Amino acid sequence: MSLTESSKNISRNLKEQVHLLPRMTFHSSIIFTGKRKKEGRLAMLLVMALYVIAVDAVDDCVPVESLHRHPRAPSMSLTTLEFPGEDILPTGYDITIICSSNSSKVGGHEDAYPYSIQYYYNENYNNYIKVCDGNGDSLVCKYFIQNARKSHSGKYECVSENNMDCTWDKLTLTFQDPLPPYFNVDLPTNRNFSAGSEANLSCHASGIPRPAITWFKDGHRVPSSSVKEFNGYSILAFDSIRLNDQGKYWCEANSTEGWNRSAGTSLTVLWKPVFKNHPLSTSAYLNSSVATVNLSCEADGFPLPVIGWLNNNSQLSMAP
DSSP states (O other): OOHHHHHHHHHHHHHHHHTTSOOOOOOTTOOOOHHHHHHHHHHHHHHHHHHHHHHHHHHTSEEGGGGGGOTTSOEEEEEESSSTTOSEEETTSOEEEEEEEEOOSSSOHHHHSOOEEEEEETTOTTSOSEEEEOOSSEEEEEEEESSOOGGGOEEEEEEEEOSSOEEEEEEEEEEEOOEEEEESSOOOSEEEEETTOOEEEEEEEEEESOOEEEEEETTEEOOGGGEEEETTEEEEEESSOOGGGOEEEEEEEEETTEEEEOOOEEEEEEEEEEEEEOOOOOOOOOBTTBOOOOOOOEEEEESOOOOOOEETTEEOOOOO
16 A cells, blocks of 8 residues: 555544544643643644644545546535525525535546545534445435525535545535515517527526526427526527517516516517519500500518619609
8 A cells, every 4th residue: 555545544544533532622721730731732732633634635635626637536516406506595495415426437446436425514624514425336425404594604515535535526505585586687679680690689587596597489488499598697599590580589587486577579580672573574565655564573571671663774763
């Protein structure tokens, strides 16, 4: 066994033993003499060493975002079950923090297995709030917060260990009073886009917990495949605007605290004029040097095009 691996095993054993020791409080005003002085100093040094080892064990672990550079460390994910990806959570709810870990990419089976997961709160590394042990290629450890209060706000850290390395991740959670969904900005009344162009419609809704946003067009739900979401923003993307994209759009925001609907926006597609009917060649017989000829032309587009007439490349004036 290498010196590094040996020291890690000693560190893990000491970390486990620190929780078996009775809590000791040392005051600077206490004076030890003789044998008690020696024992007191040893006890103080032992507690200090155990605390430093516990802190170093976390500091030396691989941050989850750096796992790709440390194939010996176990993989890890840390989230909340009820509100994944959110860091502002409502009070009064039961919250489940889930730390999941799997075998590292390299190493023998048993060495790669995550054998322990520990939770720490607000950087108190000498006293974990929960520990889970395992003996397989995966390990899941859940930490429960019942009837969450604002005092539960803080930094929750998870450490997963195998026989070769350890991995670390954190969640910083803030608990606030629940808040129904509301829209930060109203949609504009009208949006005009040229046919064939790229376009986006955007909704931004807030609330505690963060609401889910759904898009509607003319009363029908828009497929989620056309929608991109991040941090309360929902973007309806059009790769190439078409005529059938015209219509009235709006958003609806839903959460466990309520429902809200945004103002609607009318999307209009602008497209260049297209001739539907062209003038046809016509022959006419003069009668007293005068002939009446009807030529027709029809075009469509938006805005509705204005049709002008030319004779030998010269513009003709239109009769009122």
